[in-house]
Amino acid sequence: MTLVLVAHGTRDPRGAVVVEEIAELVRARLGGVAVEVAYADVRQPDVTSVVRGIGGPVVVVPAFLASGYHVRVDVPEQIAAGGHGDVVVTEPIGSALVPVLRERLREAGWRAGDAVVLAAAGSSDARALADVAEVGRVLGASVGYVATASPSVAEVVAGLKACGRRVAVASWLLAPGLFHRRLADVGADVVAEPLGAHPRVVDAVLLRYYEARCFLQVA
Structure with missing residues (x-):
């Protein structure tokens, strides 16, 4: 079961570095679970191309702090365009931070x-x-x-x-x-600085992933 961490995207390379740091920390915590990074806007790879290239179940975790347009509309549309039939999208991570x-x-x-x-x-x-x-x-x-x-x-x-x-x-x-x-x-x-690759951010991503995995197992 692959975790796809979806960030908004920015032209600032420091932003991409932070997203990759979060993804690497999530990989370390999950052991053998594959963790991919995708972007809803501005940067590549986009969600469609990442999801399309994955075989097996996918959990998409939006690394967003609120449930706006990207989370509710854009990301689901990009997933649908990828044609993958086994994807669960979680709630964003913001509430615990x-x-x-x-x-x-x-x-x-x-x-x-x-x-x-x-x-x-x-x-x-x-x-x-x-x-x-x-x-x-x-x-x-x-x-x-x-x-x-x-x-x-x-x-x-x-x-x-x-x-x-x-x-x-x-x-x-x-x-x-x-x-x-x-x-x-x-x-x-x-x-203050942005939230960044803080351990609690990693915890929030993992919580969403485990919630979705439980849902898939029950379903």
């Missing part, structure tokens, strides 16, 4: 009393925005978006700074890329 956000904030220099802004990529999908809002609630943070949705991260930061607050931005992004680079210019006192 709030502790990583807190760790990245501390590493970046967050101080007790700082206002925290959760910086998410943004989406036109209301379900994805609801996912982000829930993460913000658990983190105790205001929410801002880098693209697509509003308010922007810069707007939220500016509002908090106008109240005299020191502001720390938590990056709700998996890997470096254009969106994270934009956070350098939002006016925050602290900007």
